[in-house]
Amino acid sequence: MSAFDLHPYTKGANKELGLHSQTLQEIAREYVTRRKQFNKSRLNWRKSGGVRRSLGWIPINTGAARWKNGQLYHNGHYFNVWDSYGLSQYSFRSGSFNEDARGRWYSM
Template sequence: MARSVNFVWNFVNELSQRSIKERGVFLSAFDTHPYTKGAGKELVLHSQTLQCVAGEYVTRRKQFKKVRLNWHKSAGGVCRSLGWIPVNTGAAQWKNG
C-alpha cells in the first residue's frame, strides 16, 4: 500500500506543477479530487486515502512555500522514501473482532 500512496503523491505533485506552469493556478486538495477519482480500484486504496494524500501534499506545499515537493521513491536503495499510509477512522472496517 505504501507504494500506491507514493504513486498518488507523485501524481499529485506532477499535476500541481503542471497546473502552476500552464495556468498559474495553485490546486487545492478539493481541486485534485476529480483527477484521482476512480484510481482507488487500480491502486487497491480507499478513496478517502487518496483524498488524505492529496490534502497532505497541499498542506506540505503551503508549509514549505514551494511550487514542487520532492518525489517519493518506492524502489530500493539509499534514496528510498519511507512508506506512509494515512489512516482514516471513517474508512476503517473491522473483521473478526
C-alpha cells in the same frame, strides 16, 4: 491548487491502486499542506535510494478501517497489529500505516 482541486485528478484511481477513496483524499490533503508549508510548487516525495529516501505512508480514515476479530481490517485485508495500548476497545478517527527505514510497516 487546493486539496479539493486535486480530487478530480484522482477520481477512479482508488480502483486501480486498491485503496479507499478517503485514503486518496487524505494523501492529496497532506500533499497540499506540505507544499504550502515549504513554499514549493512541487514536492520531491519519492526518492527510492540513499539516506534521504522517502518512506511509505498510507493514511487511514474513519470509514476505511476498523477492528475485526482482534485484527485491523482495511480495504478488504486483515492486518495483524500488536495492540499494546488496548486500542481495539476504541473506534478509529484517523491513523496511518508507516514504514521504517528497515522496510517494516507499523500502524499508528
